[in-house]
Every structure is written in C-alpha cells, then in structure tokens.
Amino acid sequence: MQSKRMHPLMIASSILRSIKDLFFLILILFVINIGSTSTWVVIGRYILIAIFILLIITAIVAWFRTSYEVKEKSIVIRQGAFVIKQRYLPFDRVQNVKTNTPFYFRFLNVTSLILETGSGGDDASFTFPALHLADAEKIESTIDRFRKTGHTTEQVEGQQAIAVTSQSENERNIEMEQKHSERRIHFSPTRKDVLKASILSASYIVLIPIMLSIFQQIDSVYDIDTYLEDGFQFISNSWMVLAIAITLIILASITFGVIQTFLKYGKYEIASDEERIYISQGVLSEKNFSIRKKNVQAIEMRQSILKRLLGLTSVKLISAGEMDLSGDPVNSLYPFLPTKRALSLVEELLPGFEITTKMERMPTSSLVARMLHIPWIWIIATGVILYFFPEWWWTSIVLLILNIVGRYLDYRFAKFTINGSFIQLQTGGWEITTLVTQRHKAIEFSVEENIIQRRLGLITVKTSNRGKPVYVKTLADIPASMANEAYYWYKQ
Template sequence: MRKIKRYHPLIMLFDISQLIKNAIFLVISLSMLKFASQSSYSIIGKALFFSIFAMSAISIILKWFTHKYKIDDACFHIYNGFLSKTVQTIPFTKIQNINRHASLLHRIFNVTSISFETSMTGEGSSIKFEVISKSEADRMEALVRDQLITIKSQQGILSEVNVLGKMNHQNRTIHFKPQKKDIIKASLTSLSFLACIPLLGSFFLKINEFLDLEKIITEIARGSIGAVILIIVFTILFSAIFGIVTTYLKYGNYKISSDDRYIHITKGIVEQTAYSISKEKVQAIEVKQTIMKRLLGLAEVKLTCVADLSSEENKHEIHSLYPYLPVQRAYEIVSEMLPSYEVSQKMSCLPKRFFWVRLIGQSWLWIIAIFLLYYNKISFYKIENLWVLSVILFIFFILLRIQGFFQTRFALNSHFIQFKKGYLTTSLFVSKREKIIEVSISQSFIQRRLGLASITTSNRAKPIHFAGVDDVPAEFASSVYHWYLKRQKEFN
C-alpha cells in the first residue's frame, strides 16, 4: 500500500498567479468606476476587495495542506476537505482517456498537468493533477495502462503479443506531422490572417490620437499612388505572415501517432498538450469538409468516443485528429490507426427521379414568409428591394438544395454503415454495427407515397451522438434494419 501524498507545492504558485491575474482584471474594471476615489463606498470596496484576496490566498495554502492523494495498484484515492473531509476512489478500470497539458508556466518549471477521464458522469467523472512532475505523470500513466492491460489479458481479450509487449505504448508509429506546406494551407483555410485586421485597426486608432494618421494617409494617397499600393502590399504581407505564425504556434508541433491500444495526439509550441484516446472506445468516424477545405483538398477527421475527452471549450479540438489533413492522407491514417474500420470510396447516390422532392422540401416555408412580408407591407427600405433580396435568397436556397442532393451518399456492407451529406459543409459518417446502440427508420407521408425513408443512428458518447440521412430508398432502409438485427447474434 503506497503512502498518502500532498500535491506538488508549485500548485500554490500556479493558483496564486491565477488569483493575481483575476485580481488585476477586477482592479482595472473597478478603476473605471472611480475605485481610486476617497468616498466611503470606495474605502469599503477596497477593504472588501483586499479581504477577499487575502482569504483566497490563505485558502490556496490550506488547500495544499488538506488535499492529498494516494495511488495503489488498482485505484486513485483522492482526499479533500478541511473541516468536512471526503475520500474519492476511482478504479483504473473506469479510466477511458489520458490527457496532458503544459502551459508556458509549466514548461518554465519543467512540470506538467495530467487528467484521467472516466466513463462516469458528475463531479467525479475525471481526476486532474494541475501541477505534477513529469516523472510522476509518467508513473501514473504507466500504472493505469499496465493495470488495464493485465485485466484485459486475464479476460482473454488481448492477444499474447499485446500482453508480452504491454509497454509498447512507448514505441509509437507516427502517422502525421505537418510540413511547411501544410501550415500554409492551414493558415489559408482557417482564415487566421484575418485576425490581424482588428489588431491593425486598434493600433491605427491609438496612433491616430497622437499623430493624426488619417490626415497623413490622405495626403500620401493624394500625392502618390505608388505609396498607397505599397501600404496595401505591406498590409497583405503582414496579414499573411501573422496568419502563418499564429497557425504555426498552434499546429507546428502537431503529431498524430498510435500504438496497439491508443491514439496519441500532441500539439503546441508555447503551450504543449498531449491526448491519448483508447482505440476500443472509438464509436464512429466523421470526415468533415468546408468549401475552402474542398478547394484545397483538405479534410478534418473527428472521432466519436464513449467518454468525454475534456471540458467544453476544448471538446472540438480533442476529438479532431487534425483539422487540415490532406483528404487521401486522412483516409490512409484512419486505416493505419484503426484497421478494424473501413472507409468505402464507392457509395450509392440518391435516386435522380426524386430530385424534385429535395428541391421542393421546406420551400413552402420560404413562400409563406415572403407572402406574409408582402401582405403586411413589411419592406426592406422599399418593397422592390425586398423582392430583389427574396429572389437572390431563393436562388441561393435552390443552389444549396441541388448541392445537398448530389452530395448525399450512402453505403452498407457486412459490418459497417456510412453516409455522406451536407450543403456548404459535407460530413462523411462511418460506424461499425457493434458500436451502434440504436437504428431508427422513419417515413413522412410524402416519403411513404414515394418509397423513401429517413435513417437515424445513435452511438454511445457524451452526449449521445446522432447521425442520419434523409430520402434514401425504402429498400435500403429495410436492408439497414435487417442488417442491424444481426447485431444480436454477434453478442449471443
């Protein structure tokens, strides 16, 4: 039985630095409300502010003395509380994913943070060590993975090779590292270069208060066209460099790798983050493309997993392998990392004889809206402009429906189902029969008359992931229904 430990003492420094950061923001906000005045309210406010700050600093120190943890061969034991003490026990078997993150402050002190995500819900759904030495983090990760592999081997789930090579997670296969051309494509696709426009605008306004830049630029524009062109070229170059640099800082050190059981993702130049996703917990694969990505031949591969991988703000990035993968390489990486998944390039299209169904569907809503606007004399400046706007919107709507029809695809084989759909952004969904928890077949009145149906699948995730396709032939929907019924035989 291992002894109870306190958390790393540097956690107090990290918490206090965060407290100071929040306090500075509060002071700046209060200064705008004459916080520095000598009124009675201001004096009371200052006293209250410094009292709360002091109490928060003391609580951080007390927290370090009272919050402890212990790790044995099978569980985490978390001890919290000062007056009222609680003990939380989390078995290694409940852990689904392991995530690491190192901010600039972590890197300065050569420490890291590590969190263990579980399949449970609620307050105890994850264990996070905000500051911990890298050696201790490695030891925790090895303990968890070795225990899980031992249990699987005892259940006969892992092969002998995997049991003997249970430390093979150190020998990872690298599938993708972005090159210079990938960074440039990513900066163009993400439009990160546009982020400098508000910065330049803010800089211009600040300088304009002292130098009257607006007048200077106007005089330059009148005197020389070449100077104006030079300013425009400089702005474009600055924006391009800004976009490339910001993209590099975010994705320059990106790496996708895997071992026998986990998919590993690392990223970050200044702040470094690492994620590990259990392969057996992957429920589905989704390949998404925006218009810009389709033009540049890029795609984003997202994984639907059983456990929540992180907090809401990082959820999208963690599920994504890499947002700007070359399309063909994306399919190859999926096959390399998850050989049990198959992505078929051959898919069936929607019957062309029912093209008009997609074209007319939901158009009546647009017609009613335009009628109400006209009937009630609601105009956009002038009624003529409203009709011009409505015609433009109607054409745009029709083009979207046409694009959506021809981009809808579907396929079914012995163990997989996949379908593709979308308008401006397309999404290709692939899942195995054993990973799908429910299949729903529905038909509207018009669909029944035309022999069409809609399919919706559900995969286990947080929250439950729904995917589906509309207006497929009823025969295909029936095939999907009987295909899914065979799932019961696989588990019997």
C-alpha cells in the same frame, strides 16, 4: 500508496486563471486610470484587491486540501477548498488519457492530467490540476499495466519501487526512451504544411476582432473616439499613408496567423503502438491525447467547400470519453490532410476500420422531398427584413437562392453504404460530413418517416454512438429499401 498532494504549481495556475478573468478590470483600474483619484476608481481598486486576496487564499486552501490516492483497482481524489468532495475512479472506467502542459509548467516538469470515462455529468472526467511528470506517467502506466496483466496497483507499485531502487536516473531515462521507441510516428507536419495550415485556417483574421474587443473595453471607461477619428482622418488624407497602413495591417495579420498556427501545430505528431493512438500538439503549451484503439467508436471526416476544392479532409476520432481542452479538440487528427493521406492514415491507425469511397447516391425523389420542406428560417428572416429593414428586401431573394442551392447540395452529396460490419453515412452541402462506424459500436439505430416521405417511399435513419454528448448522425430522405436493409443489418 499513501495520499499525495498536487504540485504547488496548482496554486500558481489558479492565480493565473484569476488574473486572466480579471484582466480588463486590472487594466482599467490600475493602468488606464493609474493617476485617477475618482471615487469609483478608488473603491473599485479596493474591491478588486480584496477579491484577488480571497482568490489567492482559496487557491492555497484548495491545494492544501486536494489530494489523490492510488488504491488496488482505483484512484480516489479529494478536492475542494471549503467543501471537500471525494471522487472514486475504477481503472476499468478510464477511456482516454489527456495531458495539458502550459509553458509555465514545462520548466518544472509539471503537467495537468485528465482521465476521461464513458460517464456523463461530474464523473465525465477526473482532473489532476498539477502533477510532476513522473507521477503522471506512473498513474498512466499503472492503469495500462492493470488492464494488460490484471495486476493490482499494490503489486505494480511494489515492482516499480524495486525498479526505482535498483536503477539509476540514466537507466530510467533509457527505459522511458525504449517505451517511446515502440511508438510508430505516422504524421508530423513539415514547414510547408504549417504555412498552408496558417492560410487555410484563416487564423490571421482573429487579430481584427481581438483589436476591436480591446478598443471596446478601453472605450467603455476612457473616451478614445476623438483620437481614433483624428488618426483615421490623418491616414485617409494621403493615399500613400493609407497604402502603408493597409500593408502593415495585412502583414501584422499574416504574421499573427503564422505564429499562432506554428505555436499550435509546429510540434504536432500522430503516433501509435499496438494498443493506443497518441496525438500531441503545441510548441509552448503542450497538449497530449491518447486513446485505446478499441475505444474508438466511430470516425468522422469533414470537408468544407475550400477543403473540397483543395482536396483536404479533417478526421476526428469519436470516443466515449470525448472532451475538449480549452476549446481545442485534441482528438482530431491534423485538420489539413490531403484526402488520400487521411484515408491511409485511418487505415494505419485503425487497421480494423474499413472505409470505402464507393457509396450509393440518393434517388431524384430525395431531392423532391428536400425541396418540399417548408423553409421556416427563410420565412422568419424575410419577415424580420421586411418589417425592420424594408429597403433591404433584395436580401430575402439572396437567402432564398442560398437555401435552394443548399438543399440541392445536401441531396447531391448525401450518400449511404453498408460495407460488411461497417456503415457509412455522408451528409451536408456546404460542409460534407462522413461517419464510419461498426455495427457493435452503434448503441442505437432508428428509422422514422413523415407524410411527404411516406408518399415518396423515403425514410430518415439515425445512428448513435457513445460520446460526450452522444454522437447522433442523421441521414434524411433515403429510399425505404436502403433503410430496411440497414435496419436488418443492425439487428443481426
């Protein structure tokens, strides 16, 4: 295959990111101070314009000099604006595939493709910033066919070329529909689920810090304290105006939360076929994640206090190529699933994974060991409070009570079990985390003990799974008999 460039929308995407990074400077220099002739404003405008022009030139040059080439058993990516960097990716190193399609990409059938590997550093992932959907699907299908049949890329391309010349556009659409029809949809949230998610995610609270941040940025160059004080005084003088203002703020926050949650989970879908698990989310900007079932290293289940009370659980797939897109963990299953449904969903997606609800609790000696640990954080916090805020001395007592309760909850919910070739570790008090992994997928298993544990016959165990970073799970203060059993289990 000949070398191909990215879609020209790569330039637009780069420029939009630059505008986002410079947003507050643009707001200050060209909106808030639109009529100002101050020296610092004029100089700032010229500097900002020069920076923006340089960024545009860089984006154009980077697009012109960025290309990729699909070879026999690999992909070669050349990228960079003024310094070209060539990267080589063998097909057999691809662990996961992700796509990120912002709303301005969707209108032109363009997406961003990310191929994740099991490596670290610069080779952790290979990103194609802007590809036509057909090219992205061709790359993904080429990798899949290579793994399934062992055919070289050139052979696959020859087959695809013959197919393209012999099929009409409608026939290719039918073929794509048949490919997607092989997938089984396991979960798609209802409107009730989305509404519940908007309440439980507390996304409506995000509006408050956003507004405060905007006011801070504006106030740093333009004094608005007087206007805010006048407005606050006007509202506080009348209980009716105050009630209306509070109601409007609450309604605006709830509306913001519902809209934000809908845009994120409105088209959420979990599906699978014989080899892969597919997770998609997003209404305006779409994100897709696919992982080969055999690449799932472990399952992590989490329950906060609120989720525990409501019987909900979030499930995350731990994999060697684990990466987040824009801070959102796409490889997490729907985070507000009923616990029973979450367990059954894992069984549907990964029939080989066995999760048991029967786990062994820790003995009383484990609680004693936890209580004997020196509370360094509480000691430091108490010192800071007594030195700087002596009138708040009582908060030290509250922190101590929370520390003791937290240790008890850690003991209460700490559990362990070995189920055939699987091991389950459960930790946490305020938030419970359960790890389920197989013996051959744990890259390391270690045991350690301190003086207190040695006296009480307890040991700390650690398991490690491939991930970015390496996923390490620690369960402290378990009986030595359990730890020895787990150690010999791992050595088998």
